[in-house]
Amino acid sequence: MTIEKKVRAYTNIALIKYWGKRDEAAILPTSSSLSLTLDAFYTETSVAFKEDITQDTFYLNGVLQNEAATQKVSRFLKLFREPTGIQTPALIKSTNFVPTAAGLASSASGMAALAGAANLASGLNLPDQELSTYARRGSGSATRSIYGGFVEWQMGTSSEDSYAVPIDDANWDIGMLVVVVNSRQKEVSSRDGMKNTVETSPFYAGWLESTAKDLIEIKKAIHSHDFQKVGEITESNGMKMHGTMLGANPPLSYWEPYSVVAMQLVRQLRKEGIPCYFTMDAGPNVKVLCRLSDSEKIKARFAEVFRTEQLIVSRPGKGLQIMSN
């Protein structure tokens, strides 16, 4: 029995970064990672296997997608067609609720929502942990969006045990301010950036050793609700990831001048006694981990430098949600 339901998945921001694969095809990482799912950014997707269409048909934000984008979705749907034997064409409708200027990687919420919708439509009905290994085959960071709050993606030893584990609901005055320095499509994708780094950076071995220790320490800090420790490890881990890129050949940096302005403002606010810590991904945008109760105060300080539409406060997000159609 298949059901056509809309599934919502929220995006996540890594505090302990995923930056490198040990297996490109299966999207298996070189290290485990840990993220915070965000409530403010999400994707809603429905999948329906329909006899009245002749081929997979994919709408994104209401726009019929081209052959290449549709083939990518079809390749992903094979994960659900193979075990069920479903040959019927699929109608896929996906909407990204990522504020237009956000420029946040929607691959995490996009692939997690697609996995959730396909899981229902195919009748496979995998439990969340196993479903996260399917989302992973779409995009590594999507693994973590199956759950809410703080989530660990365990690197595992195979495809079957490289999955997400919920760590903590983060409902203890945790928030994040996303500073959108630039929302345009970045030149170098995370996929390409991490591949080049793994292959050429002399700092990569040091990163692997250090990030494994960071993960152990941040989980202790989360369990003891030690916000300062969580923040310090987050900021350090993100900078070490960017450090590996600077050593790659050719060197890679995603930073723009206003990325540095944002980081300096975070340091200034900390000096004034407001606990906040920055992290960056494969783009110029800066994410500020803070107390939810401080987020508006911090946003107001950023608004002295950035336009308000560049500043988005998010509380912790939940895991996959099945929406009423």
Ligand SMILES: O=C(O)C[C@@](O)(CF)CCOP(=O)(O)OP(=O)(O)O
């Ligand atoms: O999210 C993190 O842990 C850190 C990053 O965002 C970069 F800073 C990596 C995201 O990589 P993703 O887009 O998932 O790559 P894919 O597996 O090649 O699709």
